[in-house]
Amino acid sequence: MFEVKPYPELSWSLSRHKTMLTCLRKYAYDYYVSHNGWLKNADSLARQTYRLKKMTNLEMHFGSVVHDLIYQIIQRVIRNQKVPSQEEVIDEIRHHLNRGFVESIKKEHLWNNRPKHYTMLHEIYYSQSNQLPDSKVEKINVRLNAAVENFFKSKTYIEVSKQDEMEFIDSESFRHMKADDVKIFVVMDLVYKDLQNNRWVIVDWKTGKKSEEDRHQLALYALYLKQKYNIQSIEDIIIRNEYLVEGTHVEYQLTEQDLINVQHLYQISMEEMKKYLADEKKNEPLPIHEFPMQEKPHICARCNYQELCFS
Structure with a gap:
């Protein structure tokens, strides 16, 4: 049975480590303040932080859609089912990208209540515009065609086909x-x-x-x-x-040295993470002001938590 806990379980991943190195304030929002923000009775800050955490951007949304479709194609190959053509895959990716765009401009009220189930693009949310930058759209179009064509030519896809x-x-x-x-x-x-x-x-x-x-x-x-x-x-x-x-x-x-290096990375990273805990056993974090903001404007410009940091 699911148990509501005041603090999340302490865990480690490479993405968590990278977030900590990028910005400690974002790290606090991602892994602590947003905890339980999906609950209806959560406090307003937790709900707001969780909602912002679920925001994505055009490049990340594109990558997620491509990964999902590749997974589906690989499963079809394994099960000896018909594999869609390159044109069909491109059309399917465009469909998902367009749906994410429409949800961002027309369904913000639904995203506010169920952020896990709807898409909100960073470019739309913070610009308060109904348009995506032309340069980004053009870049994604180029990536889309190249990624699909290269997937079907990839060494991995060729190997997977030899079931x-x-x-x-x-x-x-x-x-x-x-x-x-x-x-x-x-x-x-x-x-x-x-x-x-x-x-x-x-x-x-x-x-x-x-x-x-x-x-x-x-x-x-x-x-x-x-x-x-x-x-x-x-x-x-x-x-x-x-x-x-x-x-x-x-x-x-x-080599074995590579494995030693990644284990060493984990140990150093965990030691640093524990410095920001008030109670290590409970994984209770220090107050939010103990997590300093980074000072590079170009990083803040891409961050989901701008409205929390610069209200």
Whole structure:
């Protein structure tokens, strides 16, 4: 039975770590102030913060839609069902993007009450305009066509199509491992075992640019997989980023040192997170003023919590 608790459970993820490094005030809003904000009897600040947390922007919305459709296509391949054409996939993505735009300009009242079930675009909410910037729309159109075409040409899709040679584990579901009784959450796009070469393959689809953090993210996934399936050698795991807009992929052969590095990152990060707790056992945070705001205007301009910080 679901139990309402005054504070969330302390957990760790790479996205949580990145938020803490970007802005501690945003970190507080994301992981503490918004807690229980979905409840009807929550206080007004929690409800407002939770609502703003669920806001997205055009690039993130595009990435989410593409990931969802890729997941559906992969499932159809695995089940020997008909796969939609590139044109059909492009049309479906456009449909979801257009629906998100319409919800943002015409259904704000519904989003206010049920922010998890409706889309609100940052570009619409804070501009108080019924138009998206032309430059962003043009950029998404270019990304859309490239991403779909490159997905069907990708090394991963070609491998997945050879079902007899692959054993699929699972995809797009929350998983966690534990360290020092703290849950470490990982979300893997696709995992399968190449039976011919007797190796595991972890794939992460990217609709944005390459980042130095991509390797750390996949190393964390590999650590999870190694522990869960008792894989003896890290050399049996291949991690791959598929950069859909660029039409390229990057594979890494990890070493034990990579796993040590990601564990070290977690330990340092958790020590820093605990500095902002009034009660570590309850995961009770310090007062909000103890979480300083960052001072880079370009970061604030993209943040969901502008109306809280600059009311």
